[in-house]
Amino acid sequence: xxxxxxxxxxxxxxxxxxxxxxxxxxxxxxxxxxxxxxxxxxxxxxxxxxxxxxxxxxxxxxxxxxxxxxxxxxxxxxxxxxxxxxxxxxxxxxxxxxxxxxxxxxxxxxxxxxxxxxxxxxxxxxxxxxxxxxxxxxxxxxxxxxxxxxxxxxxxxxxxxxxxxxxxxxxxxxxxxxxxxxxxxxxxxxxxxxxxxxxxxxxxxxxxxxxxxxxxxxxxxxxxxxxxxxxxxxxxxxxxxxxxxxxxxxxxxxxxxxxxxx
Amino acid sequence: xxxxxxxxxxxxxxxxxxxxxxxxxxxxxxxxxxxxxxxxxxxxxxxxxxxxxxxxxxxxxxxxxxxxxxxxxxxxxxxxxxxxxxxxxxxxxxxxxxxxxxxxxxxxxxxxxxxxxxxxxxxxxxxxxxxxxxxxxxxxxxxxxxxxxxxxxxxxxxxxxxxxxxxxxxxxxxxxxxxxxxxxxxxxxxxxxxxxxxxxxxxxxxxxxxxxxxxxxxxxxxxxxxxxxxxxxxxxxxxxxxxxxxxxxxxxxxxxxxxxxx
Ligand SMILES: Nc1ncnc2c1ncn2[C@@H]1O[C@H](COP(=O)(O)OP(=O)(O)OP(=O)(O)O)[C@@H](O)[C@H]1O
Ligand SMILES: [Mg+2]
Numbered sequence: 001x002x003x004x005x006x007x008x009x010x011x012x013x014x015x016x017x018x019x020x021x022x023x024x025x026x027x028x029x030x031x032x033x034x035x036x037x038x039x040x041x042x043x044x045x046x047x048x049x050x051x052x053x054x055x056x057x058x059x060x061x062x063x064x065x066x067x068x069x070x071x072x073x074x075x076x077x078x079x080x081x082x083x084x085x086x087x088x089x090x091x092x093x094x095x096x097x098x099x100x101x102x103x104x105x106x107x108x109x110x111x112x113x114x115x116x117x118x119x120x121x122x123x124x125x126x127x128x129x130x131x132x133x134x135x136x137x138x139x140x141x142x143x144x145x146x147x148x149x150x151x152x153x154x155x156x157x158x159x160x161x162x163x164x165x166x167x168x169x170x171x172x173x174x175x176x177x178x179x180x181x182x183x184x185x186x187x188x189x190x191x192x193x194x195x196x197x198x199x200x201x202x203x204x205x206x207x208x209x210x211x212x213x214x215x216x217x218x219x220x221x222x223x224x225x226x227x228x229x230x231x232x233x234x235x236x237x238x239x240x241x242x243x244x245x246x247x248x249x250x251x252x253x254x255x256x257x258x259x260x261x262x
Numbered sequence: 263x264x265x266x267x268x269x270x271x272x273x274x275x276x277x278x279x280x281x282x283x284x285x286x287x288x289x290x291x292x293x294x295x296x297x298x299x300x301x302x303x304x305x306x307x308x309x310x311x312x313x314x315x316x317x318x319x320x321x322x323x324x325x326x327x328x329x330x331x332x333x334x335x336x337x338x339x340x341x342x343x344x345x346x347x348x349x350x351x352x353x354x355x356x357x358x359x360x361x362x363x364x365x366x367x368x369x370x371x372x373x374x375x376x377x378x379x380x381x382x383x384x385x386x387x388x389x390x391x392x393x394x395x396x397x398x399x400x401x402x403x404x405x406x407x408x409x410x411x412x413x414x415x416x417x418x419x420x421x422x423x424x425x426x427x428x429x430x431x432x433x434x435x436x437x438x439x440x441x442x443x444x445x446x447x448x449x450x451x452x453x454x455x456x457x458x459x460x461x462x463x464x465x466x467x468x469x470x471x472x473x474x475x476x477x478x479x480x481x482x483x484x485x486x487x488x489x490x491x492x493x494x495x496x497x498x499x500x501x502x503x504x505x506x507x508x509x510x511x512x513x514x515x516x517x518x519x520x521x522x523x524x
Contacts, residue, residue, distance in 0.1 A: 152347065159361065160362065176352070254393070
């Protein structure tokens with residue numbers, strides 16, 4: 001019985017506010033005659049036809065594939081570079097000013113330049129996503145690697161734990177809470193850039209679809225696209241939370257143990 | 263086995279010089295159990311880190327097994343003062359103990375046997391699958407000791423391992439360390455600020471002064487090899503020896519009080 005109640009409470013906590021917001025939207029927009037702000041009822045009505053056809057495979061899927069590719073590449077680059085920079089003070093001293101410079105450039109500003117260099121294909125879009133996602137991952141990894149416990153550094157030295165074993169069981173694990181923080185920030189950056197990279201000179205994708213709806217004054221469809229984006233965000237963040245709960249189970253446990261002992 | 267000659271260590275950093283050790287000379291024979299006793303902050307940890315090849319001396323020599331130390335020597339293990347922090351919180355107890363063996367490329371089956379044997383030796387066979395943060399301080403300390411035993415070191419250095427546990431646990435751990443030493447026959451250097459503990463455990467006690475640190479006395483402990491918390495500690499010889507050590511430390515304190523520190 002108690003399990004049922006806590007289960008119910010969790011469901012309510014999860015969907016309660018979204019339902020309230022949707023209801024507010026529904027009633028507030030019910031009598032709307034502004035073309036750009038159609039009633040929610042109309043938005044929901046066009047939703048299935050707009051998204052459950054070819055658009056799913058021709059626009060949503062390509063977008064998600066580019067996001068995945070860009071995000072994964074950013075993860076690899078960010079973690080590898082972050083470990084290299086975080087492990088060596090010399091490297092850090094050399095690289096830090098350049099990093100500050102590069103980080104200050106907003107990735108959307110790179111879009112026109114990348115078009116010129118890499119053409120208007122998928123490569124450019126993926127590069128834009130990488131250019132945005134890599135920074136939170138890189139900088140957090142550097143922090144995490146710098147913050148390794150000196151006692152554990154001595155432990156590894158004493159017990160000859162070195163090379164790949166040290167990287168795998170010590171450095172990456174120790175930095176994993178920060179790496180996950182960076183990865184979470186990068187995920188939301190990635191979704192934004194996925195759309196932005198498709199707004200110009202594009203032939204498919206969510207951003208492209210948005211642009212189409214806008215130029216054709218299909219406002220209900222446009223709004224339904226906003227819902228799609230929101231849903232993608234929710235699903236990806238749930239997925240992320242699942243992975244994180246696996247990777248950082250020890251971290252949560254340790255923190256809980258510290259709290260109770262204080 | 264261990265040999266330290268005119269050892270001096272000055273920390274130099276942030277515009278401040280700290281002379282942690284002034285002039286230390288002593289040696290430890292193979293298979294011997296030696297305690298180094300000295301007041302808080304006299305440089306005991308510094309001495310162990312020098313012996314473990316984790317830092318370099320300012321002057322003087324450190325020899326382990328006849329070779330000058332220039333990095334962590336083979337076959338030497340350390341149980342660190344911050345034992346809790348020396349265990350990796352993302353690894354289970356078993357994996358923590360196993361890690362140095364993996365680094366040594368010990369075959370899997372042998373690894374499992376060593377881990378099991380050493381955990382059993384410290385009475386933690388049941389805790390193998392726990393995470394370190396799920397254990398009490400005294401248990402964590404025993405895990406650190408088990409890890410050192412499993413490594414099968416020829417030289418084992420211990421840094422005030424029992425400073426942070428209650429009196430009863432401490433007595434148990436003292437007997438554990440004695441029995442481990444008798445069973446595995448390694449050369450043992452045990453650092454403590456506790457005079458009673460040093461006399462109870464060792465065959466020889468090296469008494470350090472407070473800073474600027476020198477060796478005050480190298481004292482043989484002629485107590486029977488079989489020691490017992492009640493019997494040994496109440497024996498006339500024990501009381502005599504501890505009285506003597508206490509007097510030395512006290513004398514040194516008064517002397518350093520009149521000679522100004524440079
Ligand atoms: N990395 C360091 N940099 C600068 N000074 C240091 C460093 N490590 C230790 N010291 C200084 O050297 C002196 C000896 O320190 P050490 O930790 O060796 O003493 P200890 O005998 O182990 O003390 P305790 O009993 O508190 O563990 C102290 O004055 C300390 O402040
Ligand atoms: Mg110390």
